[in-house]
Amino acid sequence: MAKVVLDFEKPxxxxxxxxxxxxxxxxxxxxxxxxxxLEKKVSQLRENIFSNLTRWQKVQLARHPDRPYTLDYxxxxxxxxxxLHGDRAFSDDKAxxxxxxxxxxxxxxxxxxxxxxxxxSNLYRNFGMPQPEGYRKALRLMKLAAKLSRPIITMxxxxxxYPGIEAEERGQGEAIARNLFEMSHLPVPIIVAIIGEGAxxxxxxxxxxxxxxxxxxxxxxxxxxxxxxxxxxxxxDYKEQAAEALxxxxxxxxxxxxxxRVIPEPxxxxxxxxxxxxxxxxDTLIEELKLLQKIKPDxxxxxxxxxxxxxxxxxx
Amino acid sequence: xxxxxxxxxNISTDSQKKDTPxxxxxxxxxxxxxxHKKTLEQNLWTCSKCNFHFRIGSKEYFSFLLDExxxxxxxxxxxxxxxxxxxxxxxxxDRVRETIKKTGLYDAVRYGSAEINKIGIVIAGMDFAxxxxxxxxxxxxxxxxxxxxxxxxxKPLIVICSSGGARMMEAAYSLMQMAKTSAKLxxxxxxxxxxxxxxxxxxTGGVTASFAMLGDVILAEPGAxxxxxxxxxxxxxxxxxxxxxxxxxxxxxEKGFVDAVIHRKDMKDTLTxxxxxxxxx
Numbered sequence: 001m002a003k004v005v006l007d008f009e010k011p012x013x014x015x016x017x018x019x020x021x022x023x024x025x026x027x028x029x030x031x032x033x034x035x036x037x038l039e040k041k042v043s044q045l046r047e048n049i050f051s052n053l054t055r056w057q058k059v060q061l062a063r064h065p066d067r068p069y070t071l072d073y074x075x076x077x078x079x080x081x082x083x084l085h086g087d088r089a090f091s092d093d094k095a096x097x098x099x100x101x102x103x104x105x106x107x108x109x110x111x112x113x114x115x116x117x118x119x120x121s122n123l124y125r126n127f128g129m130p131q132p133e134g135y136r137k138a139l140r141l142m143k144l145a146a147k148l149s150r151p152i153i154t155m156x157x158x159x160x161x162y163p164g165i166e167a168e169e170r171g172q173g174e175a176i177a178r179n180l181f182e183m184s185h186l187p188v189p190i191i192v193a194i195i196g197e198g199a200x201x202x203x204x205x206x207x208x209x210x211x212x213x214x215x216x217x218x219x220x221x222x223x224x225x226x227x228x229x230x231x232x233x234x235x236x237d238y239k240e241q242a243a244e245a246l247x248x249x250x251x252x253x254x255x256x257x258x259x260x261r262v263i264p265e266p267x268x269x270x271x272x273x274x275x276x277x278x279x280x281x282x283d284t285l286i287e288e289l290k291l292l293q294k295i296k297p298d299x300x301x302x303x304x305x306x307x308x309x310x311x312x313x314x315x316x
Numbered sequence: 317x318x319x320x321x322x323x324x325x326n327i328s329t330d331s332q333k334k335d336t337p338x339x340x341x342x343x344x345x346x347x348x349x350x351x352h353k354k355t356l357e358q359n360l361w362t363c364s365k366c367n368f369h370f371r372i373g374s375k376e377y378f379s380f381l382l383d384e385x386x387x388x389x390x391x392x393x394x395x396x397x398x399x400x401x402x403x404x405x406x407x408x409x410d411r412v413r414e415t416i417k418k419t420g421l422y423d424a425v426r427y428g429s430a431e432i433n434k435i436g437i438v439i440a441g442m443d444f445a446x447x448x449x450x451x452x453x454x455x456x457x458x459x460x461x462x463x464x465x466x467x468x469x470x471k472p473l474i475v476i477c478s479s480g481g482a483r484m485m486e487a488a489y490s491l492m493q494m495a496k497t498s499a500k501l502x503x504x505x506x507x508x509x510x511x512x513x514x515x516x517x518x519x520t521g522g523v524t525a526s527f528a529m530l531g532d533v534i535l536a537e538p539g540a541x542x543x544x545x546x547x548x549x550x551x552x553x554x555x556x557x558x559x560x561x562x563x564x565x566x567x568x569x570e571k572g573f574v575d576a577v578i579h580r581k582d583m584k585d586t587l588t589x590x591x592x593x594x595x596x597x
Contacts, residue, residue, distance in 0.1 A: 163545030163553050171573045173524035173544035180498035181530055201525040208495050222482045222491040232404035246487040247400050258488050305499045311492040312453040
């Protein structure tokens with residue numbers, strides 16, 4: 001059962017609890033029909049609510065603290081994961097995890113942002129906000145993958161690169177720029193999956209790939225709705241409007257031709273059924289990877305550069 | 317009753333003191349020196365007393381950097397079509413239209429082919445005056461085309477950076493311009509054609525985290541603010557004051573993120589020397 005319930009989820013969760021209670025009673029009473037009716041009602045209600053979510057509500061879902069994070073997905077969809085640490089220059093950034101793992105038996109390099117679930121783990125993970133060494137660790141391991149001809153899978157879930165004194169001292173901008181540059185021409189397949197929040201350069205820093213996929217209830221943009229509100233409206237109170245204006249949902253980005261595919265989530269969102277969400281993600285990744293592996297490396301790079309070059313192309 | 321009591325209300329005293337004399341005189345933002353506009357221009361918009369570098373546009377930059385009459389501009393009138401129909405306190409479309417009218421520019425970058433002391437180059441110069449030099453579709457596309465042109469003409473590329481970051485009103489499109497310009501730069505790199513980035517005040521956000529930091533050589537003007545996150549955001553996040561000189565050119569030089577800090581007066585000479593040694597067509 002969900003630990004955190006968002007406002008718009010409440011009617012659904014309440015009804016589910018009622019069904020649960022009835023089930024407990026049903027040992028003594030014959031109320032199977034009533035339960036069935038209620039279950040039908042709850043799925044209708046869920047469909048109603050979820051097909052009419054505002055963009056801000058989608059942002060809330062993307063941030064839902066019960067949503068699976070990178071390490072959760074890795075443990076649910078991959079085997080033999082060996083985590084590899086450090087950028088070999090400064091330190092190991094805990095906000096980005098990386099390592100070899102097998103997807104459907106096939107060795108891949110998997111890299112993703114990692115958030116924490118409670119105060120302690122969030123401090124350890126720096127709330128999933130990487131320092132430059134996180135991007136440099138990712139780059140080191142992506143180059144290793146390229147050297148060994150192993151495909152790369154990245155999972156994006158960050159509220160941004162960390163804005164701190166040390167991060168600037170060690171070249172946050174340079175670290176992200178370098179990754180954009182290098183990822184553009186690594187001669188192995190790269191699949192990017194946005195599994196939660198995709199905020200700005202901090203997300204894009206591991207987000208250049210042949211296929212960019214977004215899970216249904218995630219967001220991806222140049223700035224968070226809150227920061228956008230504070231800059232353009234000069235107040236924190238316009239986040240709903242900012243979310244609308246930014247067109248930041250999976251469907252929006254599909255329309256803008258910035259992503260390649262929307263990955264459906266189980267009814268009620270990934271946090272309501274992580275196993276099923278993981279199973280859908282796994283099938284999608286396997287399918288996409290098969291297609292990419294048919295393309296020769298130089299062609300792959302050519303197509304990747306063209307893909308990003310075409311984003312917002314002008315024909316004046 | 318005192319005879320000197322003020323009889324009229326609403327006489328303001330020093331609250332509206334002008335800090336910039338109108339007309340031909342400009343006050344140095346750094347040391348307060350009053351400089352004649354002509355002198356300032358002769359001094360390449362730097363303060364002769366304290367060396368403060370004034371923010372200037374691409375027009376001014378090209379005027380002293382490029383050989384006279386050598387600049388040929390491309391895609392001059394490319395402007396943003398407002399892909400998302402973005403509205404905040406004002407329609408983005410109106411904001412663009414007004415800025416075009418006000419500045420005479422069509423977006424925050426101009427590019428073309430030119431010569432520096434007879435060396436053929438492709439150059440792009442950014443304009444902070446156009447919505448804070450922010451990078452949206454037009455900036456991304458024009459910088460990409462500058463790269464393409466450098467590649468086909470086999471000429472070195474120079475980009476004069478000046479930007480507050482991404483163009484928020486173009487949302488994810490503006491984010492993708494970082495990937496787009498960086499991806500295109502791999503081709504220039506593979507072809508062995510040099511790219512020099514010149515960072516001026518300010519160079520922050522998405523521009524820093526893409527083509528500004530990808531120069532084969534990165535030069536910075538003295539005292540320019542250069543960083544990924546803006547100082548205000550950092551201060552808000554950490555809840556502490558920032559050290560003096562933080563995120564300035566000299567700080568980046570010290571930390572190893574720019575190759576050299578070059579006075580505007582020496583920029584043309586330095587670029588000429590570098591281009592001569594880095595590339596022979």
